[in-house]
Amino acid sequence: DARVTQTPRHKVTEMGQEVTMRCQPILGHNTVFWYRQTMMQGLELLAYFRNRAPLDDSGMPKDRFSAEMPDATLATLKIQPSEPRDSAVYFCASGSGALRGTDTQYFGPGTRLTVL
Amino acid sequence: AQTVTQSQPEMSVQEAETVTLSCTYDTSESDYYLFWYKQPPSRQMILVIRQEAYKQQNATENRFSVNFQKAAKSFSLKISDSQLGDAAMYFCAYRSGFGSQGNLIFGKGTKLSVKP
Secondary structure, eight states, rough: OHHHHHHHHSEEEEOOOOEEEEEOOOOTEEEEEEEEEEEEEEEEEEEEEEETEEETTTTTTTTTEEEEEETTTTTEEESOOOGGGGOEEEEEEEEEOOOOSOOOOEEOOOOOOOOO | OEEEOOSSSSEEETSEEEEEEEEEOOOOOSSSSEEEEEETTTOOOEEEEETTTOOSSOOTTTEEEEEEETTTTEEEEOOOSSOOGGOEEEEEEEEEEETTTOOOOEEOEEEEEOOO
């Protein structure tokens, strides 16, 4: 049963601390998306990778957020330093990357981040 | 820029009855895809149904079906024979078509309650 995995599922941290969230996309998928869900903004795109290359990170605050794909089985989202307004659920999603057709995105269970 | 609007923040349905969730979108593109995702209290985003804009036939998946009105830019979800397990947040999402980046643009969601 192929699925996207994310760790940790929950993270509580103090303001100013570094937070790293990890995602393992479905084997064989070559697109990875990071979304953030908050009550106020809903679900919004933070970053997008295709074949491990970052193609769009315009949704991320550049001064504190960074996203990488060290290899095809791992995507990371880092916040340094974290702030209370970063409290949200962070989802990773992966897709087959088909340029034609309904390239469905499969979501991980999310990381609920609380910054105190 | 594309936008997705879900005008019903909350809906309620009696078990075994039918409910329709509304979604409208705004786009100038002719090639795109539409999705409904379900998010139960576990927070997992689950794909319910998808529709290719170039297909006139409405998509169906068991008890779930859509009413896709391309000219009106409307994409409603009908749930028949509602079950207690259908209680969740439902998100309508848009994705641009060929050659696009592929990220999803979400509506704000509709919270569906199912009464026994």
